[in-house]
Amino acid sequence: MAKSETSSKTNSKVNKSQSNKEGEPEEGGGGVAVETAEASKRDFSQNEVVAETRNLSKTYHDFWGRQKVQALKSLDIEIRKGEIFGLLGPNGSGKTTTIKLLLGLLFPTRGQALLFGKDATEVKQKERIGYLPEESYLYKFLNAEETLDFYGRLFDMPRDLRKKRVEELITMVGLNWAKKRQLKEYSKGMTRRIGLAQALLNDPELIILDEPTTGLDPIGTREMKDLILRLRDEGKTVLLCSHLLADVQDVCDRIAVLYGGDLKEMGRVDDLLKVQNITQFSTTALPEEARTEIEEVLKKHGADLLTMTNPTSTLEELFLKIVKESQERPGRRGAVHK
Amino acid sequence: MIVENQLAIPFLQWLPDALLAFVAVISVLLVLGSMVGFLSVAFRQGPTEAVYAVANVLFKAVPDVMATSPRRTFALAKIAFYEAMRNKVLVAVLIFLLVMLFGSWFLDSKNDSPVVLYISVVFGATTYLIFLLSLFLSVFSLPNDIKNKTIYTIVTKPVRPLEIILGRVLGFGAIGSLFLVLVMFVSYAFVQRGLTHEHQINVDSIEEITAQNPIIQNGEVIAQIGDTIGYRGKTTEDAHHSHKFEIYLEEGKGSAQTDFKSDHYHTVSLTVPDDGIVTADSFTISPPQGMFRSRVPVYASRIDFLGRNGERSVDNTGKSVGIFVGKEWMYHSYIEGGSEMAAVWTFKDLSPESFEETLPLELNLSVFRLSKGDMSRGIAGEIYFRKPSSSLQVKSEESVRVPFIVKEFEIQSLAVPRELGGLDIQGNPTENKIDVLKDLVNDKGEVELWLQCTDTRQYLGAARASIYVRTPDSSYFLNFVKAYIGLWIQMVLVVAFGVFFSTFLNGPISMLTTLLSIIIGSFKEHIFLIATSGREDNQLSVGPIEAALRVLTQTDSKGLDLIAADTTNPLLVYGLSALQWIDYFVVLALRAFSNLFPDFSQLNFSNSLTAGYNINFYNQLLPQLLTAFGFVLVTSLVSYFFLKTKEIAK
Ligand SMILES: Nc1ncnc2c1ncn2[C@@H]1O[C@H](COP(=O)(O)OP(=O)(O)O)[C@@H](O)[C@H]1O
Ligand SMILES: [Mg+2]
Numbered sequence: 008m009a010k011s012e013t014s015s016k017t018n019s020k021v022n023k024s025q026s027n028k029e030g031e032p033e034e035g036g037g038g039v040a041v042e043t044a045e046a047s048k049r050d051f052s053q054n055e056v057v058a059e060t061r062n063l064s065k066t067y068h069d070f071w072g073r074q075k076v077q078a079l080k081s082l083d084i085e086i087r088k089g090e091i092f093g094l095l096g097p098n099g100s101g102k103t104t105t106i107k108l109l110l111g112l113l114f115p116t117r118g119q120a121l122l123f124g125k126d127a128t129e130v131k132q133k134e135r136i137g138y139l140p141e142e143s144y145l146y147k148f149l150n151a152e153e154t155l156d157f158y159g160r161l162f163d164m165p166r167d168l169r170k171k172r173v174e175e176l177i178t179m180v181g182l183n184w185a186k187k188r189q190l191k192e193y194s195k196g197m198t199r200r201i202g203l204a205q206a207l208l209n210d211p212e213l214i215i216l217d218e219p220t221t222g223l224d225p226i227g228t229r230e231m232k233d234l235i236l237r238l239r240d241e242g243k244t245v246l247l248c249s250h251l252l253a254d255v256q257d258v259c260d261r262i263a264v265l266y267g268g269d270l271k272e273m274g275r276v277d278d279l280l281k282v283q284n285i286t287q288f289s290t291t292a293l294p295e296e297a298r299t300e301i302e303e304v305l306k307k308h309g310a311d312l313l314t315m316t317n318p319t320s321t322l323e324e325l326f327l328k329i330v331k332e333s334q335e336r337p338g339r340r341g342a343v344h345k
Numbered sequence: 346m347i348v349e350n351q352l353a354i355p356f357l358q359w360l361p362d363a364l365l366a367f368v369a370v371i372s373v374l375l376v377l378g379s380m381v382g383f384l385s386v387a388f389r390q391g392p393t394e395a396v397y398a399v400a401n402v403l404f405k406a407v408p409d410v411m412a413t414s415p416r417r418t419f420a421l422a423k424i425a426f427y428e429a430m431r432n433k434v435l436v437a438v439l440i441f442l443l444v445m446l447f448g449s450w451f452l453d454s455k456n457d458s459p460v461v462l463y464i465s466v467v468f469g470a471t472t473y474l475i476f477l478l479s480l481f482l483s484v485f486s487l488p489n490d491i492k493n494k495t496i497y498t499i500v501t502k503p504v505r506p507l508e509i510i511l512g513r514v515l516g517f518g519a520i521g522s523l524f525l526v527l528v529m530f531v532s533y534a535f536v537q538r539g540l541t542h543e544h545q546i547n548v549d550s551i552e553e554i555t556a557q558n559p560i561i562q563n564g565e566v567i568a569q570i571g572d573t574i575g576y577r578g579k580t581t582e583d584a585h586h587s588h589k590f591e592i593y594l595e596e597g598k599g600s601a602q603t604d605f606k607s608d609h610y611h612t613v614s615l616t617v618p619d620d621g622i623v624t625a626d627s628f629t630i631s632p633p634q635g636m637f638r639s640r641v642p643v644y645a646s647r648i649d650f651l652g653r654n655g656e657r658s659v660d661n662t663g664k665s666v667g668i669f670v671g672k673e674w675m676y677h678s679y680i681e682g683g684s685e686m687a688a689v690w691t692f693k694d695l696s697p698e699s700f701e702e703t704l705p706l707e708l709n710l711s712v713f714r715l716s717k718g719d720m721s722r723g724i725a726g727e728i729y730f731r732k733p734s735s736s737l738q739v740k741s742e743e744s745v746r747v748p749f750i751v752k753e754f755e756i757q758s759l760a761v762p763r764e765l766g767g768l769d770i771q772g773n774p775t776e777n778k779i780d781v782l783k784d785l786v787n788d789k790g791e792v793e794l795w796l797q798c799t800d801t802r803q804y805l806g807a808a809r810a811s812i813y814v815r816t817p818d819s820s821y822f823l824n825f826v827k828a829y830i831g832l833w834i835q836m837v838l839v840v841a842f843g844v845f846f847s848t849f850l851n852g853p854i855s856m857l858t859t860l861l862s863i864i865i866g867s868f869k870e871h872i873f874l875i876a877t878s879g880r881e882d883n884q885l886s887v888g889p890i891e892a893a894l895r896v897l898t899q900t901d902s903k904g905l906d907l908i909a910a911d912t913t914n915p916l917l918v919y920g921l922s923a924l925q926w927i928d929y930f931v932v933l934a935l936r937a938f939s940n941l942f943p944d945f946s947q948l949n950f951s952n953s954l955t956a957g958y959n960i961n962f963y964n965q966l967l968p969q970l971l972t973a974f975g976f977v978l979v980t981s982l983v984s985y986f987f988l989k990t991k992e993i994a995k
Contacts, residue, residue, distance in 0.1 A: 112994035133503040144494040160420035161502040
């Protein structure tokens with residue numbers, strides 16, 4: 008556990024967002040939520056597996072059964088209890104396909120998709136998951152309350168519980184003012200929120216979010232991310248997919264990078280981003296003398312100062328690198344971090 | 346008018362056969378479905394995987410179906426209902442309905458049978474409307490939900506496929522029911538209001554009726570020749586007809602029924618004013634009567650025919666028949682006049698308490714004349730009652746004969762007194778009169794009614810439904826409701842089939858296949874008759890190969906059997922017998938196939954309404970309700986498997 012000493016940029020951001028709601032009692036998430044900076048590097052590798060794909064492959068066929076697209080090729084991932092797992096990849100890389108397979112909306116061509124150790128198509132599992140689709144596929148003629156009440160019934164919730172949950176969730180997603188309006192009058196952001204509310208109705212253990220921030224404004228995005236972190240702190244497991252790197256970088260504990268249906272990289276975000284032989288410094292109000300001093304110190308140790316500018320989004324670099332490499336050498340990428 | 350399906354098989358007799366057919370259908374579908382499932386998986390992933398996959402689906406189906414939750418099902422039904430209510434189709438249909446109804450408000454009733462006209466217009470229109478409505482609602486719903494992906498948010502909840510299907514069937518069924526209840530009240534009002542009318546007295550037509558002979562009552566002369574004893578006249582022409590009437594007075598008052606025209610009559614009453622001058626104001630005319638009847642017939646449980654020498658006459662299938670006169674088809678079987686031939690109806694459980702002094706019979710006999718005779722008089726027949734003995738030939742107590750003249754082409758009423766002169770076993774008159782419903786009933790509760798024709802060289806045709814006992818009428822409105830239940834069943838079936846097809850086909854194709862199923866279901870009797878080369882007895886003997894052969898060889902009689910008998914070539918003999926087996930299975934398969942479709946023709950009860958017969962709940966409606974329930978069950982279960990094995994997000 009040597010790693011836990013180094014505080015990565017990603018995780019310090021996580022902590023910052025957590026500190027926003029200081030004073031909130033810590034939920035009994037099995038000791039997962041950690042407050043101190045030292046322990047902020049979370050380790051889920053010993054937790055139970057919540058969702059899993061084994062050699063999962065999906066080929067889309069056309070009407071005549073001819074092979075059309077190989078959307079997913081032998082994907083092996085394990086998502087463990089309490090973590091936020093991000094599926095990353097450009098459009099068309101197979102993220103939604105993976106999620107649909109895990110939801111039983113599609114059947115694997117080969118391999119297995121498992122939820123809680125059982126086949127993903129089993130109905131009973133659905134009581135323990137929440138799903139926010141890419142677009143909110145809801146009935147436009149219902150209002151927010153009716154929508155949530157309807158999905159509550161689908162969870163076979165008794166009336167009183169349903170009423171309570173509907174109220175709670177509408178408040179949580181901040182739609183109290185619009186709860187009597189039909190969904191067709193909703194803006195994209197509002198629709199997303201009500202979509203999220205329906206995904207959380209049953210207080211799920213695993214939440215699957217397909218492109219949760221796409222189409223949201225910066226404030227909406229921030230709120231969504233905070234919410235995801237809050238869910239994690241409540242001990243829930245989150246699987247999200249996105250092509251927006253910033254989201255993944257900010258919130259995910261681990262990511263898998265897909266490209267053209269292949270798994271290119273998988274591992275802890277900080278591990279993937281740490282480039283061993285480059286160190287960056289960032290400071291505030293660094294006096295000129297200090298700067299020369301540091302340069303001298305560096306010189307003394309035989310290192311050259313490269314830049315002292317703002318750091319770039321390294322995930323984006325990683326991402327572009329993967330894409331570039333994949334185009335040059337198609338197929339699976341060598342090392343997959345665990 | 347003959348209403349043949351009045352003679353539906355009694356419910357308790359129908360039930361075991363129907364249950365057997367139901368179990369057979371379920372098993373065949375299960376086997377067939379497993380086979381198709383196995384093959385489709387085996388094709389891609391090999392037989393071992395396939396066995397596993399099929400077993401997996403089948404075994405999981407049981408807990409899955411058991412877990413069906415009413416709350417989820419009703420939630421889905423409610424959504425289906427709302428969705429349909431918002432559907433433009435519904436609005437369009439409703440507008441169409443209104444236009445149609447108001448358009449036909451002015452239906453020209455210059456028709457001999459306005460009731461038939463009105464009822465058939467109303468039922469025809471409603472049938473088309475309800476078919477269109479339920480078809481459009483049911484076939485597009487699931488495909489649209491898949492297309493809009495609203496189904497994603499549903500199937501990722503713990504929703505069972507059966508709930509999705511039942512929810513839709515219930516939701517759309519509710520819409521259809523609501524629609525039908527609405528239309529039912531509107532049409533009932535429409536028929537009632539459209540056919541009611543008022544007549545006035547046509548003053549110019551009123552004539553006095555004068556006595557031709559002195560009229561004597563209780564030894565007292567109450568009218569001399571030439572005295573006015575009544576009035577005759579006509580009503581005004583309203584609703585394209587007028588009536589004639591004759592009223593005989595008794596102490597200055599009288600009332601009578603007009604002639605029967607346009608399916609009804611009126612009662613005209615007359616009160617002669619004190620000054621003795623009869624004017625139009627002295628008459629009152631009732632609203633139309635007898636238009637909306639709901640007769641409740643009690644049919645005989647069996648009919649037997651006696652041959653020329655008094656023996657029980659049977660055809661080669663053992664069914665008792667009379668003579669075939671080559672007229673019509675085989676509905677009526679004929680007895681010859683002036684011979685021992687008789688038709689014998691056996692009535693069961695006619696409770697004496699239900700009838701007063703008379704036993705009201707209605708007859709609907711057919712006449713076949715071998716000689717012209719007296720055309721105007723009609724054919725003479727007689728009926729009598731007999732206590733059933735061990736056989737039709739063994740003598741028994743009976744009543745005296747009641748002669749009557751047969752009226753053709755109409756339903757003839759015959760009120761027979763319950764108390765008739767009796768004859769004992771030796772044929773001697775009994776001392777006292779006998780009560781037909783008590784003294785001639787055997788310990789099984791049966792009594793026989795014998796019909797014979799007394800005009801030589803003339804024939805009377807009869808069937809089991811040709812004579813029945815008419816018990817008090819039931820409510821016409823209730824009968825109207827029952828006929829609408831028939832429509833309701835059709836609506837439910839269309840919805841069930843529409844939803845079923847939409848689980849594996851897209852919207853337009855589901856619509857076509859559902860439509861096709863309705864057509865096959867409506868004409869399946871005919872289709873099946875063609876398939877068995879027109880044999881009306883539905884015997885499984887002539888298949889398509891044999892039929893084709895008969896056409897080719899231009900011999901009507903030379904079937905495969907006879908050809909095989911002609912030859913000694915063993916190859917030909919075996920070949921032909923193989924063909925016969927193929928034929929047999931083809932016909933069997935066709936019959937099985939035809940059973941996959943509900944018989945829509947059985948669900949049209951408008952004939953009963955126009956003919957004025959009560960629709961029997963137990964024998965006519967209940968079997969159809971249960972059959973429909975069976976169809977909904979089967980289509981829902983098959984839909985379950987289709988949906989369960991469907992890749993929703995494909
Ligand atoms: N229903 C489908 N039929 C055929 N091809 C599909 C279907 N859905 C997705 N694909 C293809 O599969 C690949 C992966 O798609 P998807 O999983 O939606 O990507 P992502 O979510 O990463 O953007 C793409 O090439 C896409 O075109
Ligand atoms: Mg996607």
